[in-house]
Amino acid sequence: MAQFWQLVNKVIAEADILLLVLDARMPAQTLNKEVVDKVRRVGKPLIFVLTKADLAGREQAELAKKFFRPCVFVSAKQFQGTTMLRERILIEGKKAYKGREGFSIGVLGYPNVGKSTLINALKGKRSAPTSPQAGHTKGVQRIRAGSLYFIDTPGVIPYMEKNPAKHAMIGTVDFTKAKEPDLAVFELMDLYPGKIEVFYGVGHGEGKEEVLEAIAIKRRMLGKGGKPDTQRMARQILRDWQEGKIR
Ligand SMILES: Nc1nc2c(ncn2[C@@H]2O[C@H](COP(=O)(O)OP(=O)(O)OP(=O)(O)O)[C@@H](O)[C@H]2O)c(=O)[nH]1
Numbered sequence: 749m750a751q752f753w754q755l756v757n758k759v760i761a762e763a764d765i766l767l768l769v770l771d772a773r774m775p776a777q778t779l780n781k782e783v784v785d786k787v788r789r790v791g792k793p794l795i796f797v798l799t800k801a802d803l804a805g806r807e808q809a810e811l812a813k814k815f816f817r818p819c820v821f822v823s824a825k826q827f828q829g830t831t832m833l834r835e836r837i838l839i840e841g842k843k844a845y846k847g848r849e850g851f852s853i854g855v856l857g858y859p860n861v862g863k864s865t866l867i868n869a870l871k872g873k874r875s876a877p878t879s880p881q882a883g884h885t886k887g888v889q890r891i892r893a894g895s896l897y898f899i900d901t902p903g904v905i906p907y908m909e910k911n912p913a914k915h916a917m918i919g920t921v922d923f924t925k926a927k928e929p930d931l932a933v934f935e936l937m938d939l940y941p942g943k944i945e946v947f948y949g950v951g952h953g954e955g956k957e958e959v960l961e962a963i964a965i966k967r968r969m970l971g972k973g974g975k976p977d978t979q980r981m982a983r984q985i986l987r988d989w990q991e992g993k994i995r
């Protein structure tokens with residue numbers, strides 16, 4: 749972990765402009781405040797990039813605009829918002845570094861938020877390897893796209909953050925490895941009341957456990973003695989969420 753931070757510090761020192769990539773579905777949860785503080789301290793331009801916008805609702809986007817400035821919404825998968833982001837990078841760069849045309853841009857954020865996919869979308873071709881599994885980018889990679897020079901980084905989570913349920917929900921830990929998938933699903937239910945119920949077509953039961961049981965029964969995810977296998981069902985829900993099936 750410490751070596752990841754060393755690397756982030758190096759990238760912040762090297763880059764002219766920093767992009768902090770957030771998941772548009774849960775920007776507050778994927779915001780690493782330590783990174784924001786570090787960038788603010790050195791006084792370099794910081795742009796919030798809310799990616800996976802194809803999976804996020806309109807209200808979420810409107811709300812996020814108030815908190816994250818300047819921010820740009822992007823769907824790297826659908827190549828939306830990339831021109832806007834390029835323009836924003838140039839605006840911020842020219843404001844901070846008068847007379848300059850080319851800039852190096854450090855791309856930071858939690859694991860698996862979509863940093864490498866974003867760089868590929870900006871470049872218009874696959875240069876940075878991506879993966880549904882978190883922790884894919886291992887070291888720093890430099891990718892040139894015209895006058896812009898991107899520095900891809902491995903994702904980092906806040907130094908002392910130990911929150912397995914949250915990490916599973918945001919995809920930092922993938923569904924196959926989540927230790928207590930039910931807790932991650934409950935976290936998701938807190939964040940988006942009713943979303944899971946609607947997707948799986950069950951009523952808004954008494955409590956979260958009951959809702960999960962109802963989904964397991966509906967999907968015939970049953971264990972010994974015909975009892976609902978909530979752990980297996982929770983893992984499946986986590987998978988549907990991480991793969992962007994639940995919107
Ligand atoms: N729906 C959707 N999925 C996306 C988007 N951008 C990235 N993804 C998916 O998110 C997953 C992670 O993408 P990466 O670009 O590898 O994420 P990363 O932040 O570089 O991850 P690490 O290098 O592991 O830190 C992949 O399965 C991508 O296909 C997007 O705009 N929309």
Ligand SMILES: [Mg+2]
Nearest residue numbers: 863864884885
């Ligand atoms: Mg990556």
